[in-house]
Amino acid sequence: MPIYNKFASVYDTMNADRHSVQMVDYCKKIFKKFKIKPKTGLDLCCGTGTAISKLSELGIRMSGLDQSAQMLAVAAKKLKGKNVTLYQKELPGFRLLDKNDSKKKVTFDLVTSFYDSLNYMLTESKLKQAFISTAKHLNHGGYFIFDMNTPTALKTIWDEQTYAGKKDDMAWIWENEYNPSKKQAICKATFFKKKGNLWERFEEEHHEQGYANTTIKKLLRSSGFALDGFYECRTFDNPTRESYRVCAVARKR
Ligand SMILES: C[S@@+](CC[C@H](N)C(=O)[O-])C[C@H]1O[C@@H](n2cnc3c(N)ncnc32)[C@H](O)[C@@H]1O
Incomplete structure (x- = not known):
């Protein structure tokens, strides 16, 4: 059964995109803490494009990726005139090519993914493949910032x-x-x-799928990332057993 198909037409009406607004506010604090100044960014599983819109307002030239044509159509409408590139692709094994040079892979300073999107990777091997694909699309020293629901x-x-x-x-x-x-x-x-x-x-x-924090960290490290931060989401505290959501700040080694 396809997901985020007709759901796309009501997603924003349900205020389902408010989490991504809060995540962009949190990202601003992360950028300050780690002195991150991205010029280009990709939002993975961008849905209706709210995070892209907010990140673009910070002067980041944004792109977005999602498997759902319907979610992307809502995003395209919202982002009209913002010079954003949207890709309909499915994680984990995505490959994005330059629209003007089909042999050239596109890379970014920042990759984000918000609101449990990576919990849709239902096996460790798919999550790892998604991390590897992300690393391939990051510039050296680029950051991957995402949140995930915990098993708790x-x-x-x-x-x-x-x-x-x-x-x-x-x-x-x-x-x-x-x-x-x-x-x-x-x-x-x-x-x-x-x-x-x-x-x-x-x-x-x-x-x-819920993943133990140790598993997420292990998979990131074995996919070419250094972990600069791993937090109880929207704070700079260590996650506990009771945490509902974690946020990783991973840097491409
Ligand atoms: C909970 S929504 C989050 C959307 C957006 N990031 C937000 O914060 O509002 C999850 C999104 O992940 C996308 N998604 C789920 N599995 C995917 C996959 N394997 N590849 C690409 N996108 C996927 C869905 O189409 C949907 O837009």
Whole structure:
């Protein structure tokens, strides 16, 4: 079942992109702390392009990548006139080529990925391949900044929990489960969207994999990164067993 297909049309209405706004504010603090001054950037799994928009406002020439044509279409509309390049590609093994020279790989000073996007890599080998692909697209000394849900979050916030919400023209129900032996969560999402006097119903099933902090760090180091920071997300504190979200600040060696 494809994901982020019809969901794309309601993603921003649900304020699902607010996390990426908060992450760009956090990135500003990270840039200051580590004296990072990126000129070019790529947002992996960029979704509807909100983070790209905010990072562009900092003077970074941004590109974005996502597997979903529908999410990218929303992003393209939002980013019109901002000189942004969008790629429809699927992690983990992406390869981005220069649009003017098809033999040349594009590289960036910064790669970001926000809001659990890397939890969609359901095996260690896929996560590692995504890290390797990212490293190949970073300039030497370039930074990879991303957040991930922890197994604690998937167990506590997702397991057997149902969430629902509504706006004037739409409503949604998320039914979640967690498999502790696999450290994998499933979210069965049902959406209702008003169309004239009728309501359209559509469904998507999302799977997220939780990784131990030690595993994320090990995979980053074996993919060509030095780890300058690994935090409880949106702070500069060490993550604890109770942390729901971690943020890595990884530098290409
Ligand atoms: C939770 S959304 C996050 C979007 C955006 N980063 C944000 O913060 O709002 C996850 C995004 O990851 C994308 N995605 C999931 N798996 C992917 C894959 N294998 N390759 C590329 N994009 C993927 C989805 O299409 C979706 O846009």
